Amino acid sequence: MECCQHREIDSPDLASLMEAERTRFREACERALNAMNGPIAADAAARRRLLSDSELIVSEMVESLRAGRPRVAEPSLVTAGPQVDPRDSLLFWEEFFSIVLRRLIAYADIDDRSREPFMLAVSVLYEGITARLSESLVSYSGHLLDKVHEAQRDERSRITRELHDRVGFWLNTASRQMELFEVARERGADLIGASQRVEKARFAVREAMRSLRATTTELRLHEPVQHLEKALLTAFAALPAGEATIRLNINGDEDWAPHGVKDEVFLIVREAVRNALVHGRSRLVVVGVHIAPHELRVYVDDDGVGFDTGTLSNGKGIGLSVMRERAEALNGTLTVSGTQGRGAHVGLYVPLPGHADA
Missing domain, CATH: 3.30.565.10 (Histidine kinase-like ATPase, C-terminal domain)
Structure with a gap:
């Protein structure tokens, strides 16, 4: 079996073997995503992003092995596109780390000659994954903040509607009834009709106060219609x-x-x-x-x-x-x-x- 065949290889050989494993790595990552059966598996855009990032990490490992030093690119923060909960992406990256590490162990015999390239490859793998996780966390945090701001805007609009429709309606009604009362009084209308106007105005003011209390405590009617x-x-x-x-x-x-x-x-x-x-x-x-x-x-x-x-x-x-x-x-x-x-x-x-x- 290949995992039992210990071979002494130098840095360029390990780089070439990693290069040859690209297709195998991608297929293993796709199987891991399918097995997760979570939000990432159901989101085609998120899957593409994770698979693309995993391929970039493999490329960074190959370049680092050939250069003899770490070559990890700083990922650009992308806030647009799919937003995945970092807890979900962490599961994928844990599986990816395990997949690649098992292949590295199968290739390299940890002796004095192969220790340095092996450790370099593992270090680049770790740094690449950490960078992507950090990027995901920052991006997702920004996404959550945007949602909070959006919710706050919606809540302000809702409060405006509540005040206008519930409190404003009754205050406008009271004001209009008092205006009609003044007109009736100036015209010398009967006292019964004028008194009814005043009573309606009082009722409207009481309803305005009740609605205001409901708005400030629950921001909704005490009971729905x-x-x-x-x-x-x-x-x-x-x-x-x-x-x-x-x-x-x-x-x-x-x-x-x-x-x-x-x-x-x-x-x-x-x-x-x-x-x-x-x-x-x-x-x-x-x-x-x-x-x-x-x-x-x-x-x-x-x-x-x-x-x-x-x-x-x-x-x-x-x-x-x-x-x-x-x-x-x-x-x-x-x-x-x-x-x-x-x-x-x-x-x-x-x-x-x-x-x-x-």
Whole structure:
């Protein structure tokens, strides 16, 4: 057997034998990756990167043996491309070290003559692997930091949405009710109607405080929306509708939509209706919600003053952008259209997981 054949070789001979083993080394590394059956084995790009690095280390060993001194190139830090957990790549490099070391031992008889090239080859092997592991660790650390920063940005956006939709809505409602109260008082309207305005404003302020507490503690509602129709009717009743009429039509089984989806849809619809009343000065707002096993669609149409489509690109206010962010968070789409003097239309599409028994 080859492992029992001890031969005295000098540095160039060992280099030539290592050169001849390239294909054998790669095949052994591929088998090792397949046996790992982990994230690396499933990621074609990560596999190619590790196999390429292992071949480079073999080249460094050959060059070092021929030069009689270490020739280990400093790997360039590459943050793009596949990001592999260093714990997974360490398993591969441990196996690679074992594969190459066994071949070196099979070739060399450790005596005074072959000791130096053998130790040189092992040293280059170790340094090459260590350099790649260090590179992987630094790159992966940067990848994790990017994820943290991305999560922080997403969290800031989410907090903005929560404050706008939950706290801002009720404060705007309270402010509008007080404005209507002042108008009614100046016109000498009946006290009962004016008192109702004040009571609605008080209710809105209390809801704003409750929502603010929920936002600062949990950054979410205390309870998700259980019944979308009931939640929307309650919200519409608190809106400063004045003489306007809001019609709601819901078709389909609400159980087809997860609570988290209904929660976000509720906030989008509520904001759309509020915009129609406050900014569009609509007399009629029609809301339709159609729920199917695999999708949820919403439309909000009004007969208000509409808008110039060019105003949508000005980015004024955060209401529309928040609605879009909520739709995107559901992997859905939000469309807004309107004509000045002829009302507006808001459409929402949200895909649902679907139900086999539907």
